[in-house]
Amino acid sequence: MVPIKKIGSVIFMFFLGMVFCVAQTKKSKGDLFFFQYEYQKAVSAYEVQLANGTLTPQQFLNLADSYFQTNNFEKASEAYLELYKKDTLMDGHHYNKMLQSFSKTTDKERKTAFLATMSTDFPKELMENMDFNNQLLQNASANSGSDYELFNLDGNSPQTDFAPAFYKDKLLFSSGRQQNKKLKYDPGNEGYFNLYESTLQTNGQIAVIQPFGQVANTGFHKSTPFYSNKLNSVFYVLSNTQNGEMTFDDNGKNALSIGMQRIGGAFQLLLKDLSTSFYYPFFDDASGKLYFAADFEDGYGGTDIYFVYTTNGQIMSAPINLGPRINSPGNEIAPYIFEDSFYFASDVFYGLGGMDIYKANIEKDGFGIPINLGNGINTEYDDFGFVIRNEGEGLLGYFASNRPGGKGKDDLYGFKVNEKPGLKTITFKGRVIKPYGRGESIDKAVVRLIDNTGGILRETYSDENGNYRLEIPWTDSVVLESTADRYSTFKKQFSEEELEELQNSDGYNVELALYDDLVEEKEGQMVVKMDKFYFANSSTQLTPEIDVQLDKVVTFMNAFPDAQLRIETYTDSRGGSSTNFKLTQERSDTIKKYLVSKGVPATSILYTIGYGEDKILNNCTNGVFCIETLHKQNQRSLIVILNDNVLFD
Template identity: 70%
Template sequence: MDHVKKIQITLCTCLLGVVFCFAQKKSQGDVFFFQYEYQKAVNAYEKQLSEGVLTKQQFLNLADAYFKTNNFEKALETYTQLYEQDSVLDNHHYNKMLQSLSKTPDSDKKEGLLASVSSSFPKELMENMKFNDQLLQNGGDENQLDYEIFNLNGNSPQTDFAPSFYNDKLLFSSGRQVNKKLRYEPGNEGYFNIYESEIQQTGQGGAVQPFQALRETDYHEATPSYSPGLNSVFYVLSNTENGELSFDPNGKNALAIAKQTIDGSYQLLLKDLSTSFYYPFYDDASGKLYFSADFEDGYGGTDIYFVYTNHGQVMSAPINLGPRINSSGNEVAPYIFENSFYFASDVFYGLGGMDIYKSNIEGEGFGIPINLGDPINSEFDDFGMVIRNDGDGLLGYFASNRSGGKGKDDIYGFKVDEKPGLKTITFKGLVVNQANGSQIVPNAEVSLWNMNGELLAKTTSDEEGQYRLEIPYESELVLDASKKRYSRYIKKFDQDELDALQNNTFDVPVSFYDDLVEEREGQKVVKMDDFYFETSSTKVTDNIKTELDKVVAFVEAFPSAQLRIETYTDSRGGSSTNFKLTQGRSDNIKKYLVENGVPATNILYTIGYGEDKILNNCTNGVFCLEALHRKNQRTLVVVLNDNVLFD
């Protein structure tokens, strides 16, 4: 990649956005910078700096110009000075600063710098980084597929990029100059045009010729995406009026998105004189039109958005894909294949420049983007992947400026047996109160463990009770969830259960301790409805079992609980008989509990109090109604260690 075009992606800023600076008190460096003549901008800004002082914005422009011309040490030095002044850096420039650091001899300082700026990043970005870093450290290359990668014969010495399937042909963009009188100065080549090539059985392209189905223009036409369902091509083009470039008040010519039906109508879909749109992709299944743009509400540089459409006609405002996909860097070139979302990003934790990522589509959301790794990605720019089924395997294409190519950016084809991208497992859903499934539990810790007892991932449910964990595929896992004063939930999942879980939610039920106990007679007891033994009987009836099952569930939820079973009767009958009767009832209650899963060691005592603790005036010889006598016939399961259970 030549020094003028050191950019995150071919279209992202340098070659397609044409800016004419109508100078009003602008320096020569500003003029060169906004015309993408970055080396000339460096020279002018450095001269200006030696003669006086640059404004903070000009100093930031200088840092960006260093970055664009691969002078990463100078870029890092300049970004760092601005950062230390608590100046104009935003998340996107933090990304450039971290990228610059990773390309210098001081790359080992990246962790410290990241720690100092990470608080400004969304948590999703840090989760994405941690996942990809762990994948690399844990030998992600071992899961890599066997790719057959080849450079297309039709590549030129100029820029060739943005491949797209068009029936049995390949469409792509190129800066080669064919029947074009105009040249695009910053790239020193022709304005981009769209070309087509037959796809041969080997995957190689045939003869290259201009794609004639689009309206003719002297300016940029690029990044085609063909929709079989609409028989239409979506693409970007320079904003023009009466055949000439049109500019916003600042002298900027941006890019619009158009739709051309093959042998049919043409529509201009998205246009803003001050904002460029890049890499449209229409998803036939959902009717969504995806694209990249650098709106002010983004997470970094260029973000990926979508709009709802009615057969390609825009029906909504742009919707940002959110921080799971978009980062502090630039995201471009969206593409969907078999429920996987592919795109390119220059986020700072990649292999270098632009890398291609894959994210599983989860309803309206996305899984963690996973770097496809070597050999698809390299230390150079790799972007714009498309892929489809081909016989028993898959055929795909992407663009790269890696060494050994024919031009600035080349298109590469690849064949592979399986879909690129590591297979992962995603757990997501709500942590809920088991007693009331509609009551969510925030701030619960949820973790995944392998069968060797090694922690794989953990998170905390948010204020809406939502949790999400994603890890490389395992055939067996254990999920563990806990929160103070709540029960601990532990469940093992086998391979069939894990496979069934994909693309589904899993709500984690936990029990709140205070929902299961109550204060009675000055002590904490397991909450049960009142139940009664038959007269002079110690038999545990079905009605009694229903209540005792609550004790079984309580101990299952809180296995450290230590219990005492207390049984009482009324004053009728002999005192010694009542002691024996209530002791037998307590013993039979323990027997039932143990038979149904309560460890005997959890029940420290079983006591029959007989008629010792009468709660009312119904003592010996006092006439009482049956309802009053019944108040004294009771069983309590006391939690002895209530005061230390959660210490």
């Protein structure tokens, strides 16, 4: 992965640190401009090299990135596509940039064609996320579903203002407004980022803005604060320094670390790596997890979101990637949790613009599909750094955006809304299992959700452990259906009340019966599998022991209602022939009566036959002495499946 990503409009230059070219290797003018974030100048220099035939493949990739950063998406898409055809240097993050470039040009068909070619190389979660969001945005015309009262903050500056955070009854944020003209960050042509605090007014506006005095003053970057009420501490990002001076890795890069400042107490450096930058800390008071974004080599694209376990802020684990349900080939930043919802920003290619804000439901074993918040919050520009809390009878939130009409490069926006942002969804998840034995899992079972008209809303297949997961926009009623080859079909309609309960449960297991587990071959025909049972001598009365066996037939018919049955009953050679015929016929009729009383349709039982002593299985015929055990071998009832050979055609 390359170290340059587009995160926000100006913010990306800060987020990914400052790279200073060192004299270890000779670099071209284009390289010098590129690594100093002077992308327009890099384009001009690289194009000269291209014309002279001296551009290396890596520099050509830098040129493609420079086109992308300067919004020349036509040339960016062409350059990325040429690199892709040569199968050199391109990784998932550059694929994301290429797809974004296609989306921002008139040649959107290339995006579709590329996705069709590469879909199997992307994580299945990414494709599910894309399909789900495309469906949502198309069906809702990119409407968020919420009625926002949105406003630009009066305290925005002509520079960069971003990363709002609640701090007691105040609002913290980051800004590039210059307090000291001598301390200037050249790539952004503004001051080094610093933390500011402001009072919150009843209308959501901010006032009385001043530098945040609870953290140590330095001459370099401090940004993206988050205040933990539980720890009474502020987490934030800062430049790596030593003895008041910036520190660099062997490649001349100054990365960003995460520190924690206890209000009125000590400062502690939590995450530091001279070659890796950390961004946007968020501390979850409930779990003690510290979330952040970083660009580790094992990520899924650009910056991914990770977390570490902590004890009162003390880090107790290695960083854990949130996985492909959240992270994509793009950049993910700015994690935030509010009422079991996980908010973050991403520039994944299927969004509305650059950075969009997404919401994923927090589940016991991970996250739901991240849902684009849609128009109102998101635009075709960069929208990121979302925070929200309960305020009075509604909700108050803030985020940053570089949308037109602002006062600076990135502005802070506030909003008021009556309900949680984001469309409400329904999640079905669990395992597909057999209902008997130890609940053996079933893989490759189709599981689908169906609407009231019979249309398929969503479909998936269970994995090797039987796990399935489906998520759809909220509806008041839905049918869950599942089946697999030679398995029964599960079908259940859920009411609105049941759907509400389901969202608060640990999951919903689907039970499918395997036909071959419930049948066996006897006497040259396929029958329902039962343990052998006996009527009392000369009796047609069922016993509890017989009922248990016949209930297996009921279970079979519930699983395979299209089966057609014949009930056959036999006896031994003792007694008169006509008496035995009558006795076995009455026993078959009694079995049918019981099955029908348990819900088996009478039309599914085509015949009931009593064979008497016509089909003796051993030598115990009339006049032959046999012990009781041998006689009992001839006393039997069979439930024959007449259409076994065509049942699964």
